[in-house]
Amino acid sequence: xxxxxxxxxxxxxxxxxxxxxxxxxxxxxxxxxxxxxxxxxxxxxxxxxxxxxxxxxxxxx
Numbered sequence: 001x002x003x004x005x006x007x008x009x010x011x012x013x014x015x016x017x018x019x020x021x022x023x024x025x026x027x028x029x030x031x032x033x034x035x036x037x038x039x040x041x042x043x044x045x046x047x048x049x050x051x052x053x054x055x056x057x058x059x060x061x
Contacts, residue, residue, distance in 0.1 A: 007040030014039060 005014065011025050012035030023032040025042070028049050033042055043054045 005039065007038065007043065009039050011035050011037050011039065011042065 009017075011033045012022075014020075015022060015024055015035070022035070025033045027033050027042070028046055046054050
């Protein structure tokens with residue numbers, strides 16, 4: 001079973017954890033998400049735009 005990613009992780013730390021290039025995680029408008037922004041805040045912004053809840057993200061093993 002894959003581990004869930006916590007909502008209080010910062011985007012920069014998540015990119016390092018998943019071994020992604022800096023700037024890989026983007027806002028819905030296509031701009032790079034700030035590295036000090038938390039994943040939960042990014043999800044809330046997306047929910048406002050999409051008007052539907054965002055499911056939990058999981059890290060594959």
